[in-house]
Amino acid sequence: MLQIKHSTFSHLQRLLTLALLPVLLLSCNESSDKGNQQHAASAKPVPVLAVERVPYERPVSLIRALQEPESAWVDSVFNTLSPEERIAQLMIIEAFSDKGPAYEADVMRLIKQYKVGGIIFFQGGPVRQARLTNSYQAAAKVPLLISMDAETGVGMRLDSTVQYPFQQMLGAVADNGLIYNMGAQIAAEFKRLGMHVNFAPVADINNNPKNPVISYRSFGENRLDVAGKSLAYMQGMQQNDIIAVAKHFPGHGDTDVDSHHDLPVISFDRQRLDSLELYPFRQLIEYGLGGMMVAHMHIPGLDSTANLPSTLSRPIVTGLLKKHMDFEGLVFTDAMVMKGVTKYFAPGEAEVRALMAGNDVLERLNSVPRAIRAIKAAIRRGDLTQAEIDRRCKRVLAAKQWVGLDKYKPIDLTNLYEDLNTSAADSTNHVIAEAAITLLNNRKRMLPVRQRRRTRIATLSVGARRTTSFQREVKEHATTTDFVLSRKANIKETRKLWKKLQRFDVVLVGLYGPSIRPSNNLGYSKEAAALVQKLARSDKAVITLFDNAYALTQFPDIEKSRALIMAYQPHFHAQEAAASLIFGKIAARGRLPVTVNEHYAYGDGISKDVPLLATP
Template structure:
């Protein structure tokens, strides 16, 4: 395959001029009138139909893509439709009929290969899945960015911990169990591919996009936990996709908004960023997602994202790391690729670079036409498109789409919220709690009649689950205050707290997801600081570990507990730990500052007190 560089691209009138005309004249993918193409299907009658024996792994299925079903479906597809099988388009289940009709148009007109679902609800998504599948010429594979389970995207579904919170858990068997549960939820919703785990090593505390989405900063921990999550999902029949190759952890630029530049060469990448990906490849990860990052020491082409780099995708990932699974692009709508390459050209370059599947496009017709022009110009061959199309079909058969059945709607929400998922979340929350300070053994608290205890939730509008649980364990008085509180409000609260011997402070961010910036007002931040140095405070952070840096003097608190997220089980577990009902077992998965480094955590191998 010829290399594809900007200089040669702009010197080839054979196909560049038609491509530029397409990019300038074609409108959005849902509204463009498709140019006339001869739609030719071939009848195909194999001499002998051999019963399909499902390979043990997705990699084995991809290595031998010949089967009666794959061959027979493939022979019905026109060359254009074979390109379309390499495309996954986005879909939401909360945007209404007009939006849904646009998605349906892409399925019926262009015969795209799959869908990636985003926000919505499980019943609405299941109904749309059934509707879209019924209209599709070839069964669609359905995917989702569900790093923390389908509850990350859908209401009425289980929301598992962030990967940073999982990074604090010593027992990787719990992470495998979570992966198994996520796979079960995927199958119940008629989904097949999860763009998880995040295998990036987050060693840059200013990282705006990975941060809490990573298992941590230690390559061995990140690898072990990524493997546990991957195995749980793939043992459950779902394709796991490791991201963001070759490693997005050490950047302070969000590739959704710009093109990050990674200055490192192979020696550094081999010793750190690539390590988890190598192990995941060795253990049979079904998919790898390539990031939009510019890595000049691997490919010096100006402003070229790794997604469009043949030396990185084919040279490094396929040839040097010997990866045999499916290679997915990161979303092709992100500024990390669109800033320098227009729709159409970007997708053609991505396939030339060696990617198998294009995910979340700006325009399907522009992409298809650009790929066709690349084939005419000799930068791609139809045979290479056909080979990748057969791999996609082989993956679909391994996933069971050769025997597709609609999603059953009855009891769907109940099935997505089983008792096992709840108990898994509880176990993970308790195992992750990381005790960073315990001056003069303040924890465990032993309630006494004369000990006045107050609980304060900062960033809450009402009494929280943490406070309710604490109330069950001791006689407490409850207070709450906004993250945006002014000086008068904080002064009023401080005055009320003077009469208490112990103050348990719960810090919350703006949402259930961890945040890079908690958005506290200067007065609210000063309130936390004043309580931290009061010699009577135990502080619990229900958010991103790096957020500790937003609170001056927090290291002076008598007790400091990191709970990572405000899930119900995390809040209940934090209260129970403070009162000695469960042990502290978590370790800090990242270095936060000079006070708190990777591996810190005051651990106990048994509860302080006999629990109920």
């Protein structure tokens, strides 16, 4: 007997349904015509063949779902939408959960009146956001695709939640499995908050130390590292049902202009882009990347049209990304409110050009009604067709079904805080921090520090307002005297402190920037920076930078320090890891992911497989 696989049978059944559909429609029309010609009492019922709809079998990947976007749910939802509502399904609007009732009402109006396709959440709190999500979803005609720009997890946007490292710190880690685990953990937190899309990873290669917008958000300057770590992050999310959106295509790493404020110009030719910037994106596409975000950059080597951002370029979005690189996932614009696009193109016109270029989803619009009017006018002119809109709308609906919105359930608020602050998340941050800590100097075997009976140890946190976690962790290993110095310290303060530090044999220095987020400029006063320089020359200082690796260049002679540690961020786990390394409790395994200057290059790091000091 002929054996037919279930999936093959389902496909045949579906084809049979589609084949019979015209016959059924014709029969119904003929019945209606006859009913108009004959008295109702004499009309005979027309037999209708009952055909059961094929159950939805969720594809293993989003790409597969987008390749075959037709399904009973997609078709039924699509058929309820007006042409204007199909346009709106291609739009994601911003939302905050910390701006109050008037703002929330405005977001609700866009959902109810225009039937937008999704939301990107920014700052707020987890419970507030969950409640808003439930309200917005209840009001939506079609379930909303909920997204977040959360490169470091939901803690990047929400209070009372976990924040994971920025990508520069992850770039120092040798084991990409740790990054996969982080991606999986982020996916779990996204799902708990009813979210479906994360605009991460950053797949830009940061090979320009002056880059004001990527910098510490990149895995580093090496294309193989960036590709491998981006892939681990992507798979951690997508294998746990969250759509990853890589950015910023075709590569925002080698620029000194922030596209939030102006239009960067990338002057490289196609050969350079192919060999470097495009490499990580190509690898992600090969392994099933679900979404791609296109940057606002002018790249004459790819499209010479004057002042045209890559977001609005058909040769770049359709020609390069879709056709040449065979990307079949969803293409998202970067935020349409950014100066990189609004400087030369007005709201409405920009959205039309973005769709003409080949983007599927428009993110963060200046004005939803203006964009819809402009797109409808473009359809009337023939610049766009309704068929193109409809095709993209079905792709968006297919993505919604793939993430489970065909079976939407409100977020359960019970134990939400506890579910977002798990021991697994804490453990993930702990192991990453220990794997990333990078030892750059260890002259005369300064480390590990051993406190003998007469060894006097001081700790100094520069850029802090009070005693830091690093100083408290050091006290777990040694008896110390603690000092704190402002980033803006004056000459009187630094002279007084320097005099006090002369009494100590070892000074453990922590350097901090202005915020929890790494900085491009630490903003130290001339006097504070001079004190760091004197400590570096003192032959008794162990200096740890809890900030952007590029900030090492802001401290002359720091390469002369007896010991120098790169911790990348001021998170508690990084401060804990630095203290453990200094006293020989953990191994030094991190490698510098970028070239800082002539003293510290990509790959530098004194690495040992065992702790510097064997523990009993």
